Amino acid sequence: MSARVDEEYDYLFKVVLIGDSGVGKSNLLSRFTRNEFNLESKSTIGVEFATKSIQAEGKTIKAQIWDTAGQERYRAITSAYYRGAVGALLVYDISKHSTFENVERWLKELRDHAEANIVVMLVGNKSDLRHLRAVETDEAMAFSEQHNLAFIETSALDASGVDTAFQRILTEIYRLMSRRNMAAEEAANSPNLSGGQTISLGADAGGDKKGCC
Amino acid sequence: MKPSGLPGFLRRSIRSVDDDDDDHDRSEHFQQGSSSFPSHGSMIPPSYSNSRGQGAVTELNDSDRVQFGAKVQTDDLNNDLKKIHVSDGVDAKFRMVGTSHTLKSSIKKTPSATNESKGDVTKTADGEKQTSISPEQATAQSSDSSSTMTREATAPTRNYKEGKFDKILSANVVDIAELRKLAWNGVPPEHRPQVWKMLLGYLPANTSRRSQTLKRKRQEYRDAIAQHYDIDDHSRTMQEQETLRQVLVDVPRTAPDVPLFRNDMIRQSLSRLLYIWAMRHPASSYVQGINDLATPLIAVFLSEYFKGDVLQGEELEELTREILNDVEADVYWCLTNLLAGIQDHYTQDQPGVQRMVMRLEELVKRIDVGLTNHLEETGVQFIQFAFRWMNCLLMREFNLQCIIRLWDTYLSEGDGGFETFHVYVCASFLCQFSGELQGMQFDELFAFMQNIPTNDWDDGKIEIVLSQAFVLSTLFQGSDAHLTSPNPKSIF
Numbered sequence: 001m002s003a004r005v006d007e008e009y010d011y012l013f014k015v016v017l018i019g020d021s022g023v024g025k026s027n028l029l030s031r032f033t034r035n036e037f038n039l040e041s042k043s044t045i046g047v048e049f050a051t052k053s054i055q056a057e058g059k060t061i062k063a064q065i066w067d068t069a070g071q072e073r074y075r076a077i078t079s080a081y082y083r084g085a086v087g088a089l090l091v092y093d094i095s096k097h098s099t100f101e102n103v104e105r106w107l108k109e110l111r112d113h114a115e116a117n118i119v120v121m122l123v124g125n126k127s128d129l130r131h132l133r134a135v136e137t138d139e140a141m142a143f144s145e146q147h148n149l150a151f152i153e154t155s156a157l158d159a160s161g162v163d164t165a166f167q168r169i170l171t172e173i174y175r176l177m178s179r180r181n182m183a184a185e186e187a188a189n190s191p192n193l194s195g196g197q198t199i200s201l202g203a204d205a206g207g208d209k210k211g212c213c
Numbered sequence: 214m215k216p217s218g219l220p221g222f223l224r225r226s227i228r229s230v231d232d233d234d235d236d237h238d239r240s241e242h243f244q245q246g247s248s249s250f251p252s253h254g255s256m257i258p259p260s261y262s263n264s265r266g267q268g269a270v271t272e273l274n275d276s277d278r279v280q281f282g283a284k285v286q287t288d289d290l291n292n293d294l295k296k297i298h299v300s301d302g303v304d305a306k307f308r309m310v311g312t313s314h315t316l317k318s319s320i321k322k323t324p325s326a327t328n329e330s331k332g333d334v335t336k337t338a339d340g341e342k343q344t345s346i347s348p349e350q351a352t353a354q355s356s357d358s359s360s361t362m363t364r365e366a367t368a369p370t371r372n373y374k375e376g377k378f379d380k381i382l383s384a385n386v387v388d389i390a391e392l393r394k395l396a397w398n399g400v401p402p403e404h405r406p407q408v409w410k411m412l413l414g415y416l417p418a419n420t421s422r423r424s425q426t427l428k429r430k431r432q433e434y435r436d437a438i439a440q441h442y443d444i445d446d447h448s449r450t451m452q453e454q455e456t457l458r459q460v461l462v463d464v465p466r467t468a469p470d471v472p473l474f475r476n477d478m479i480r481q482s483l484s485r486l487l488y489i490w491a492m493r494h495p496a497s498s499y500v501q502g503i504n505d506l507a508t509p510l511i512a513v514f515l516s517e518y519f520k521g522d523v524l525q526g527e528e529l530e531e532l533t534r535e536i537l538n539d540v541e542a543d544v545y546w547c548l549t550n551l552l553a554g555i556q557d558h559y560t561q562d563q564p565g566v567q568r569m570v571m572r573l574e575e576l577v578k579r580i581d582v583g584l585t586n587h588l589e590e591t592g593v594q595f596i597q598f599a600f601r602w603m604n605c606l607l608m609r610e611f612n613l614q615c616i617i618r619l620w621d622t623y624l625s626e627g628d629g630g631f632e633t634f635h636v637y638v639c640a641s642f643l644c645q646f647s648g649e650l651q652g653m654q655f656d657e658l659f660a661f662m663q664n665i666p667t668n669d670w671d672d673g674k675i676e677i678v679l680s681q682a683f684v685l686s687t688l689f690q691g692s693d694a695h696l697t698s699p700n701p702k703s704i705f
């Protein structure tokens with residue numbers, strides 16, 4: 001048995017990637033974690049998983065990202081993975097308007113299955129397909145403001161916006177969590193949490209040793 | 214075979230299965246000891262090893278290739294296989310034609326064999342380089358009788374196994390039960406298109422009904438295209454448009470690593486047949502993963518028309534619309550029959566898939582406690598990795614070549630192949646990596662399971678897994694209710 005020393009991190013956040021099939025969730029994940037893009041990647045069956053650590057406000061944050069299958073039929077199995085997630089990237093394809101129209105349905109999925117205080121970011125992917133754009137940036141921006149979502153456009157193909165998207169949602173989660181912990185500490189007057197401890201926004205984000213679902 | 218592949222008690226059981234079980238045709242794999250699994254070419258025909266026992270096995274291994282130049286009388290090898298005298302020509306191409314006598318024959322069969330089968334093993338005597346059959350020829354022959362095959366005799370030998378298939382398939386009415394037994398150990402590439410179509414209940418066992426059936430089915434499919442596919446988008450319902458969208462999103466992502474599936478004509482056929490299947494099966498409609506299941510059928514059925522490596526997309530420029538139409542129709546019907554046996558894998562909530570994942574977990578709990586405990590400790594759940602194994606029948610785990618070999622056996626198992634037996638295969642597959650997995654923590658383990666290193670796998674490796682799965686099935690099948698299929702095994 002090769003005991004593996006886990007890389008150091010201060011926080012572990014579980015994030016899910018959701019959205020219609022074919023909008024580019026898997027490629028966003030591979031671009032972010034491995035800097036890879038594949039024009040002919042296979043469809044995701046069930047869920048896939050990858051991790052990456054980033055720096056935010058002086059802390060090392062390890063993101064545990066669950067990439068879910070977009071097809072409706074898989075909803076029953078994929079929604080189980082929302083549990084314990086502190087963030088969600090809700091992806092649509094800027095060149096396919098129907099994938100944007102379905103964003104409402106995905107929000108409902110989150111309301112039904114995810115933690116109430118999950119941080120959601122709307123991601124308009126395939127921004128490189130300028131000539132095929134079917135969803136205007138303004139339209140999506142207005143929608144996200146109305147629904148209190150963060151918003152960004154990305155291209156997994158040319159990598160624009162991808163790191164920023166993950167960086168922003170993770171930082172946002174961290175800030176929210178710090179504020180909440182601070183409030184909790186003040187309320188309970190409890191001692192500071194020591195570094196290296198795994199904290200989650202949700203009830204059950206789990207430690208490094210536990211898979212969540 | 215890696216000794217660690219199966220836990221100790223199972224390895225012991227392997228022996229006991231051999232010792233006291235004559236009926237199980239596939240247990241012969243173990244007669245040579247689990248450490249030297251026979252290679253594809255020398256797998257022992259079941260009936261032979263069963264009737265002759267251990268001593269004869271060695272003998273057969275030495276002579277299981279029937280030399281074309283050596284005039285081998287095969288009576289002694291197996292009484293099923295009647296005398297086939299093979300006399301000459303080691304380097305000429307030969308052609309086997311199931312029901313036609315048109316080719317000049319230089320391979321003689323004794324009357325006993327010829328009498329009961331219309332088919333002859335024939336060989337072109339001209340010895341000239343004969344390029345692949347023309348498309349028209351292929352189509353004509355194929356609709357006349359799908360038992361037509363051409364191949365280049367690159368090897369001077371016609372091996373024992375091929376001879377057995379020749380024999381079984383040349384009968385007026387093919388003995389499907391026998392064919393199943395034989396095919397379990399792998400089907401020679403040249404026989405595969407015909408054998409698969411029969412085992413899938415598409416091609417009639419009766420020679421005289423074949424061309425009629427094929428003609429009717431192909432026409433029926435053409436009608437379905439007109440009805441469902443070649444229509445204006447506006448006349449589709451929202452639901453139908455969504456289904457079509459999903460199919461079109463998935464087709465370019467189907468086996469993208471295999472050159473064959475980068476071909477536009479092939480992709481178009483795939484889109485069409487998947488969509489039509491969805492329209493005809495509204496209870497499940499199109500579900501991702503079904504696209505994967507069509508790929509072995511396409512590759513195998515196309516191979517009937519080309520002698521090059523179909524997967525590599527060789528000679529695809531010779532592919533005519535006519536051939537492809539027939540192949541597409543055949544794939545459609547065979548896929549339909551295959552999916553009929555595993556319907557609830559793709560209906561709402563996918564109960565079939567869930568059930569199989571549960572069975573796998575139960576099974577692994579019994580055969581590999583160490584691994585089960587480790588998975589539990591690390592927090593990896595079976596559903597997290599095995600969902601895909603069931604949903605796509607391991608097609609994401611192996612290269613297409615391996616899958617095709619796997620399917621020889623699955624199809625031989627009948628309805629249970631893609632369901633009950635598949636669970637045993639998954640268990641056996643998982644146990645191959647037991648040791649490695651037990652050294653991994655969550656992240657690493659999960660990453661490993663998403664991308665299991667099987668690049669170097671070939672038929673031989675698959676056969677190891679199949680053999681172990683067989684042993685598991687003999688040990689556990691029927692012994693407890695939850696591990697057996699709710700559906701009784703049926704012949705298509």
Ligand SMILES: Nc1nc2c(ncn2[C@@H]2O[C@H](COP(=O)(O)OP(=O)(O)OP(=O)(O)O)[C@@H](O)[C@H]2O)c(=O)[nH]1
Pocket residue numbers: 019020021022023024025026027028038039040041042043044045068069070071125126127128129154155156157158
């Ligand atoms: N032009 C362009 N194509 C992209 C981009 N991202 C993904 N794609 C392509 O879109 C297709 C679908 O991408 P995937 O990442 O597999 O989509 P998905 O959302 O994971 O789909 P499911 O797994 O079926 O839910 C692939 O052919 C990708 O190459 C992008 O930013 N730009």
Ligand SMILES: [Mg+2]
Pocket residue numbers: 025026027042043044067068069070
């Ligand atoms: Mg995906």
